[in-house]
Structures are given as structure tokens and as C-alpha cells.
Amino acid sequence: MNPVYKRWYDHDPKLLEVIELLKNYQDELLSQAEVFLQKLEEKVSKEAIDKFYEMVKPVNGNRWYDKNPIISKTVEILRVVPPEVQKECAERFIAALKEKGINYESSNQNS
Numbered sequence: 001m002n003p004v005y006k007r008w009y010d011h012d013p014k015l016l017e018v019i020e021l022l023k024n025y026q027d028e029l030l031s032q033a034e035v036f037l038q039k040l041e042e043k044v045s046k047e048a049i050d051k052f053y054e055m056v057k058p059v060n061g062n063r064w065y066d067k068n069p070i071i072s073k074t075v076e077i078l079r080v081v082p083p084e085v086q087k088e089c090a091e092r093f094i095a096a097l098k099e100k101g102i103n104y105e106s107s108n109q110n111s
Contacts (some may be wrong), residue, residue, distance in 0.1 A: 008079050014090035023064055031058050032096060033074040
């Protein structure tokens with residue numbers, strides 16, 4: 001029996017960790033989110049990413065990540081890619097933080 005998840009990112013502990021990190025350290029992780037978007041733009045195109053974001057962003061966004069367009073775009077893209085891509089992105093994001101020597105306290109006990 002598959003567990004029922006409340007949020008789209010609850011299915012993977014690493015993805016949950018990345019979302020929590022982005023939520024709690026938005027200013028500190030803005031550059032990592034920009035790098036993520038740049039790498040994605042290299043694979044798809046900036047125009048495709050921007051067009052997608054225009055379709056999905058809320059008109060009057062009141063979610064925590066809607067306050068910053070870079071963070072918002074990052075979270076929205078993570079939300080719609082397949083679970084295996086979410087997992088890979090989350091693992092790379094966390095590895096990149098460790099490579100840069102960024103230490104953080106994870107509140108996610110399952111990671």
C-alpha cells in the first residue's frame with residue numbers, strides 16, 4: 001500500500017530537505033537556485049523556462065516561495081518534473097552545498 005503524501009515533495013526525504021532549505025535559507029541559497037536554473041536553461045532554453053513559469057505562477061502569490069522570482073521558479077520547476085528528476089536534482093543541490101562548505105542544520109530527520 002502506497003502512503004498518501006500531503007505535499008508534492010513529501011515522497012522523497014532529499015527533496016523535502018531541499019525545499020526546507022530553500023524555505024529557511026532563501027537569501028543564502030539564492031545563488032544555488034540561480035545555478036540550478038542556469039543549468040536547466042542550458043538543457044532546455046531560457047525562453048521555455050520563462051514561458052512555463054508564466055503559465056504556472058500565481059497571479060497573487062502568497063506562498064513562501066512566491067516572494068522571490070528565482071526561488072519561485074526553482075520550486076515550480078521542481079514541482080512538475082518527474083520524481084526521478086526531482087530526486088537527482090535534490091541530491092545534486094545538497095552535494096553542491098557540501099562542496100561549497102555550506103553547513104546547515106536539517107530539520108528533516110529522514111534524510
